[in-house]
Amino acid sequence: MAAGEPPQPDDDNDNRPQRQRATLAASCQAIGALLAIATVILARLNLLSTQQTVALGVPAVLLIVGGVIAASTIDTRTAEQLGFRTGLHVGMLLRRLRSLFRR
Numbered sequence: 001m002a003a004g005e006p007p008q009p010d011d012d013n014d015n016r017p018q019r020q021r022a023t024l025a026a027s028c029q030a031i032g033a034l035l036a037i038a039t040v041i042l043a044r045l046n047l048l049s050t051q052q053t054v055a056l057g058v059p060a061v062l063l064i065v066g067g068v069i070a071a072s073t074i075d076t077r078t079a080e081q082l083g084f085r086t087g088l089h090v091g092m093l094l095r096r097l098r099s100l101f102r103r
Contacts, residue, residue, distance in 0.1 A: 018078045025070035026082075032063025 039056040042048045048056070071079075 018075060021070060021073075022078055022082050025067045028063045028067030028070065030067075032060045032067060035063065036060035 035056065039048075039053060039060055042056075043053045
């Protein structure tokens with residue numbers, strides 16, 4: 001009763017393109033958010049005309065939406081790992097901010 005060869009462990013190298021895609025999606029979202037914040041600040045200070053504000057706002061929205069779409073197509077395992085790591089980093093940052101303002 002030969003069952004054949006034992007199953008081989010999954011290679012971590014197969015996960016690399018998905019990780020790169022997740023990193024690219026996060027980068028697009030971050031750059032889009034920074035561009036949107038800069039657009040809002042400059043428009044609020046009346047340093048941009050309406051046409052210039054729209055010209056800066058459209059790429060910001062496209063970057064954010066494109067990043068969200070790219071991030072939503074990542075497999076479940078990679079998304080859980082990245083979400084857990086992001087939660088750890090945000091928690092650490094919030095803990096530092098709280099301790100800074102308590103002093």
